[in-house]
Structures are given as structure tokens and as C-alpha cells.
Amino acid sequence: METISTVLYFLITIGILVFVHELGHFLAAKWTGVYAPRFSLGWGSPLWSTRRGETEYALSWLPLGGYVRMLEESKSDIVLPEDRKRTFESLPLYKRIVVVLAGPLMNLAFPVLLY
Numbered sequence: 001m002e003t004i005s006t007v008l009y010f011l012i013t014i015g016i017l018v019f020v021h022e023l024g025h026f027l028a029a030k031w032t033g034v035y036a037p038r039f040s041l042g043w044g045s046p047l048w049s050t051r052r053g054e055t056e057y058a059l060s061w062l063p064l065g066g067y068v069r070m071l072e073e074s075k076s077d078i079v080l081p082e083d084r085k086r087t088f089e090s091l092p093l094y095k096r097i098v099v100v101l102a103g104p105l106m107n108l109a110f111p112v113l114l115y
Contacts, residue, residue, distance in 0.1 A: 011063050011064075014063070014064060015041060015063060017107065017110075018041060018064075018065060018066040019041055019066065020106050020107060020110045021066075021103040021104070021106055021107050022039065022040075022041070022066045022067065022068050022103065023106060024102035024103040024104075024105060024106030024107070025068045025099060025100075025102050025103045026039050026068045027102065028098050028099040028102035029068060029070055029088070029099050031098075032091055032095045032098065032099060033085070033086055033091075034070050034071065034086055034087065034088050034091065034099065035054065035070065035071040035083060035086040035087070036055055036068050036069065036070050036071075037054065037055060037056060037069055037070075037071065038055065038056045038057075038058060038067075038068070038069040039055055039056070039057050039058070039066075039068050039069075040057075040058040040059070040060050040066055040067055040068075040069070041058070041059050041060065041063070041066045042058075042059060042060030042061060042062050042063045042064075042065065042066060043060055043061070043062040043064075043065050043066075043067070044060045044061040044062045045060060045061055046058040046059065046060050046061075047059050047060060047061060070087075070088045070099075071083060071086055071087045071088070072087055072088050072089060
């Protein structure tokens with residue numbers, strides 16, 4: 001029984017850390033004007049999802065990670081002409097750096113906020 005509770009606590013802790021990390025990327029992407037069609041905790045097929053505004057929020061099967069999907073011209077995304085300015089690649093370099101660093105910075109700020 002102790003092993004089950006240890007694994008459960010581990011998954012909850014990892015889930016919180018992943019959520020905070022991905023939230024940093026997501027908020028920075030939104031702040032810089034990038035279209036983010038999905039925010040997911042976990043990988044794989046969604047167990048649960050909901051749409052608010054233009055973003056789908058999902059909880060997926062494999063709980064050891066997560067991602068923020070952003071519109072990218074370099075992938076197989078179909079980018080409409082009016083959305084070209086909302087891709088990650090269209091951002092100036094300093095804004096791309098902000099989006100990339102926002103996740104790790106949130107992980108550094110989170111324990112300080114908790115304290």
C-alpha cells in the first residue's frame with residue numbers, strides 16, 4: 001500500500017511541476033500573440049478535454065509530461081494568411097527567447113511563491 005501512495009504522490013508532484021512549467025510557456029505565447037491551439041498535461045490521446053476560447057485544454061494518458069502546441073509554419077500546420085503573424089516563427093528573436101525561457105523561469109519562481 002505504501003508503494004501505491006508513493007507512486008501517486010510522485011505523479012501528483014510531477015503533474016504540478018509540469019503544469020507550472022507549461023503554463024509559463026503558454027502565458028508567454030499568449031502574451032506575445034502566438035496562437036496556441038492546445039495546452040495538454042500528459043501525452044497521447046486525451047482522457048478529458050475542454051475548449052475555452054481558441055485553446056483546447058487536455059488531460060492525456062501518459063502523465064509524465066505535457067506540452068503547449070503552438071501554430072508553426074515549419075510543421076504540417078495549415079497556416080492561413082491572416083494567421084501568419086500568429087506563428088512562433090514570425091516572432092522577433094527576443095520574443096521567441098521569452099517564450100522558450102518562460103517555462104524554466106516559472107519552475108524557478110514557483111517554489112519562491114510557495115514559500
